[in-house]
Amino acid sequence: MGLIQQGSALTALQVMQDAPVIPVIVLHDVKHAVGLARALVAGGIRMLEVTLRTPQALACIEAIAREVPEAVAGVGTVRSAGEVQACIRAGARFAVSPGYTHAVGQACRDAGLPLLPGVATGSEIMAAQEDGYKELKFFPAMQAGGPAMLKAWGGPFTDVKFCPTGGVTLANAAEFLALPNVACVGGSWLTPADAVAQGDWARITTLAREASALTRRQG
Numbered sequence: 001m002g003l004i005q006q007g008s009a010l011t012a013l014q015v016m017q018d019a020p021v022i023p024v025i026v027l028h029d030v031k032h033a034v035g036l037a038r039a040l041v042a043g044g045i046r047m048l049e050v051t052l053r054t055p056q057a058l059a060c061i062e063a064i065a066r067e068v069p070e071a072v073a074g075v076g077t078v079r080s081a082g083e084v085q086a087c088i089r090a091g092a093r094f095a096v097s098p099g100y101t102h103a104v105g106q107a108c109r110d111a112g113l114p115l116l117p118g119v120a121t122g123s124e125i126m127a128a129q130e131d132g133y134k135e136l137k138f139f140p141a142m143q144a145g146g147p148a149m150l151k152a153w154g155g156p157f158t159d160v161k162f163c164p165t166g167g168v169t170l171a172n173a174a175e176f177l178a179l180p181n182v183a184c185v186g187g188s189w190l191t192p193a194d195a196v197a198q199g200d201w202a203r204i205t206t207l208a209r210e211a212s213a214l215t216r217r218q219g
Contacts, residue, residue, distance in 0.1 A: 009112065010072070010093055010094060010114050011114055011135075012094070012114040012115060012116055012133075012135035013135050013161065013183070015047050015074070015114055015135075016116070016135055016161060016163055016183035016184045017183055018046065018072075018184075019044060019045050019047060019184065020177055020185065020211060020214040020215075020216050021045060021173065021185055021187055021190065021212070021214065022045075022047050022048075022049050022074075022096075022165075022187075023040060023045060023049060023186075023187065023190040023191055023208075024049050024051060024186050024188040025048060025076075025188075026051055026053050026054060026188070026191070026193070027050060027056055027196070028054050028056060029056060030056050030059045030063055032060075032196050033050075033063040033064050034063055034064065034067045034068055035199055036201070036204060037064045037067075037068040038068055038201070039202075039204040039205045039208065040071070040204060040205070040208045041068065041070045041071050042201075042205045042208070043204070043205040043206065043208020043209040043212060044208060044212030045190065045208040045211060046070060046071050046072050047072050048064065048071050048072065048073055049076040049096050049186065050064070050074065050075055050076065050092075051076035051077040052075060052076065052077040052078065052083060052087075058086060058087065058090045059090075061073045061075055061090040061091055062090040062091050064091075065090065065092070065093075066091065072094065073091055073092055073093060074094040074095065075092040075095050076095075076096040076097075077096075077097070077098055078095045078096065078097045078104060078115075079098065079099075080103070080104065081103050081104060081107035084107040084113060085107070088111055088113060092113070093113075093114075094114040096115070096116045096163075096186070097116070097117050097118050098118040098137075098139055099118045099120075099124070099139075100118060100119060100128045100133070102127075102131060105117060105128070105131045105132075106131070109132070115133065116135060116137040117133050117137065118136070118137045118139040119136050119139070120138070120139060120140070120144040121144075122153070122156065122157075125153070125157055129157075129160070134160050134161065135161050135163075135183070136160060136161070136162055136163070137162070137163045137164075137165055138150060138162045138163065138164040138166075139164075139165045139186075140166030141164035141165055141185075142172075143166060143167060144166075146167075146172075146176075147175050147176055147179060150162060150176070150179050150181060150182060153181065154179070154180065154181050157181070158181075161181060161182070161183040162181055162182050162183065163182070163183060163184050163186050164182060164185050164186070165185065166186075168185045168186065169187060169189050170187075170207075170211070173187065173214055174214060174215070177214055177215065177216045177217065179217065180217050184216070187211070190204065190207045190208055190211055191204060192204075192207075
């Protein structure tokens with residue numbers, strides 16, 4: 001992994017290509033944020049998607065951005081332009097959304113925040129492309145067609161790279177990563193709720209090492 005300086009500009013493709021997996025993180029207590037981030041970085045995973053699914057999410061992003069400079073704090077479940085601004089203030093360096101709207105896309109572009117917009121249909125891919133986005137999150141991946149859908153999209157959308165998320169596990173990640181239009185996958189299996197609650201950082205580092213060792217198709 002190349003060095004990414006704090007404060008330096010990132011692209012969505014750099015976020016996707018840094019490691020085979022982007023962890024989808026749900027944090028209920030800010031006291032777990034720094035230990036979790038350090039454990040993931042120790043296992044070779046530094047692009048960290050902290051989802052806006054809990055009241056503590058922004059405080060957790062802020063703690064990671066402040067205390068773990070080796071990590072790249074990102075934010076997930078972004079659904080409005082207002083959330084984009086709040087996440088930037090907290091120190092987020094990339095964003096992931098469950099779907100795509102022009103307002104969210106414009107807010108991220110105006111702020112210079114890399115965005116992986118969520119798509120599940122061809123029409124949604126085209127809408128994101130019209131606004132200049134071609135690195136996309138395929139969500140919910142398994143429920144929306146899995147690897148077979150991504151293979152089908154490989155014909156009409158040859159210039160798009162995907163990060164499938166939703167139902168992706170260590171057991172099926174390799175099938176996605178073998179596809180030429182998949183740059184990485186997103187998954188919650190790297191940060192099990194019980195391991196986070198117990199502060200079992202050694203277990204999370206082990207899971208991160210397994211994920212970072214997954215093989216991606218090049219090109």
